[in-house]
């Protein structure tokens with residue numbers, strides 16, 4: 001459906017439900033899941049629940065056969081209550097409370113991520129004999145990702161090898177290595193670099209008599225915001241080829257999509273509640289903001305926007321801010337929006353299904369966007385995908 005038609009329906013939905021409103025489309029999520037399975041060889045999808053834990057999304061993915069990457073007791077409880085089997089969950093957060101590890105283990109979860117000695121000790125004590133995978137950091141990829149994860153998570157290859165041995169010595173079962181190239185990563189080559197590093201850990205582990213067969217390639221696949229992106233097919237080809245080149249046969253590939261599973265399945269509509277002029281600056285204030293769904297705007301995420309009914313108007317720069325009493329609550333200082341945008345206009349932020357309502361707070365007593373489902377609304381025909389074809393030379397190292 002084209003943008004004008006989508007906007008027309010969004011307007012009708014807002015008349016019914018009010019703003020701010022996140023409209024999600026389960027058909028898009030189903031297609032994202034199938035596309036990944038079709039393209040990454042030997043792959044198991046562990047949906048990163050943190051991106052959007054809405055129960056309808058979890059239920060849909062569970063029915064399709066998805067596994068789940070969980071980050072806390074809260075997420076585990078939610079999934080268990082929806083009938084998700086604990087064998088389908090991996091506790092992928094490298095920073096877990098001991099009591100959460102115990103809870104997970106007692107409820108049947110057997111797979112945990114680690115990147116430090118103490119985390120291994122916590123798991124050995126609270127979840128004895130469990131499977132673990134060691135997360136390596138992906139240094140040097142910061143500039144290719146809008147949301148880098150390098151510094152806080154993962155460790156060096158050398159340290160990872162020590163951790164594999166330590167976990168083994170403490171009676172745990174090291175099954176593999178994980179990495180995350182950074183969320184919204186534009187460069188497929190980064191997956192290849194990381195898989196090559198995984199192979200070094202595998203080799204050293206084999207020397208120690210520990211056979212590892214799982215590579216967890218994390219998330220990081222991008223969705224279309226304002227810049228062009230490589231396709232799932234292109235990234236999958238790099239992953240498949242790199243595994244063949246560096247790891248060989250019989251490898252299970254875990255993919256943990258968050259953003260790329262649900263991001264393009266959502267559109268957030270927010271109403272303009274004030275317009276003002278401060279010196280040379282034109283300000284627009286909306287009823288969604290940094291604390292209410294648009295948190296990622298304060299790092300590098302540039303959502304595509306339009307104003308319903310003013311799609312073809314000339315644009316000018318506005319400062320676009322949220323409704324709260326905090327000066328951090330400014331989405332963009334250089335938003336390009338139709339010149340006549342004013343009170344009661346509806347601004348649509350596209351591709352906002354991931355990391356929006358999940359980050360939402362109740363700050364200032366203002367509720368986060370309501371979520372509704374309108375299936376089929378946001379489905380794009382394949383020819384509408386925007387590709388920036390990358391050449392093979394770019395990712396061969």
Ligand SMILES: Cc1ncc(COP(=O)(O)O)c(C=O)c1O
Pocket residue numbers: 048051069092093180182183184218219220221256257258259260
């Ligand atoms: C362990 C882990 N896996 C997967 C993801 C999902 O990443 P993305 O949203 O980039 O797909 C994250 C996100 O932070 C993560 O921490």
